[in-house]
Amino acid sequence: MTTTGFDLDMTLIDSRPGIKAVYDEIVTESGFAIDTDLVISRLGPPLEWELTNWIPEAEVARWADRYRDLYPQIALDLVEPLPGAHEALAAAGRLGRTIVITAKHGPNARLHLERLGLEVDEVFGQAWREGKADVLRAEGATTYVGDHVHDMDAAGLAGAAGIGVTTGPCTADELRAAGAGLVLPSLEDLAQHLV
Secondary structure, eight states, X not given: OEEEEEOOBTTTXXXXXXXXXXXXXXXXXXXXXXXXXXXXXXXXXXXXXXXXXXXXXXXXXXXXXXXXXXXXXXXGXXXXXXXXXHHHHHHHHHHEEEEEEOXXXXXXXXXXXXXXXXXXXXXXXXXXXXXXXXXXXXTTOSEEEESSHHHHHHHHXXXXXXXXXXXXSSOHHHHHHTTOSEEESSGGGOGGGOO
C-alpha cells in the first residue's frame, strides 16, 4: 500500500483570504504594522517565522497563540479548495493512504479539510521542511505533493518523490531546482501521474 503526502496551504486549499483576514485582525488588536498582502504572497513557512518579521521576538509567541485562537472564527468560511483537490485526494486514496503534512496548526488544518469535504487518512500539523521529512519517513510515504521549494526539500530528505504545483509562491523552475521530479500547474492533472 502506498502513502501519498500532501501539503495544505496553496496545494489543496487557497487559504490566502482567510489568512489575510486573521492577520488584519492581529494588526487591529496589536497595533503592529504588518503588510498582510506581502504575508499571503509567500505562504509556506511556520507562523512564528513570519511573525518575527513584524513583531518583537518577545511578543511572537503571544500573538501566534492569538492568531491560532482567532483562525477558526475568521478564516474558515473564506477558504476554498484549489482546482483538482478533491480529485487528487480521491486518486491517491485509490492507491493507498493519504496524509496531509502542513506547517499550519493541526486542529485548524483539520477544520479546513472537514468543512471542504477533503478526505484524508491523517493530518500532521506544525511540520516544516525537516519536520515534514520526518513524517514522510515515519509514514513510509512514497510521494509528497506541495507548492513550496521546502516541500520538495522535505520529499528529497525523506527519499520520496516530490511533485510540485505552481499554485503557491514558487515557480516551476524553483520547484525543479529544489528536487521536484514533476511540476504541474495545478492538481487537476495529478491523478494520471500517481503510481
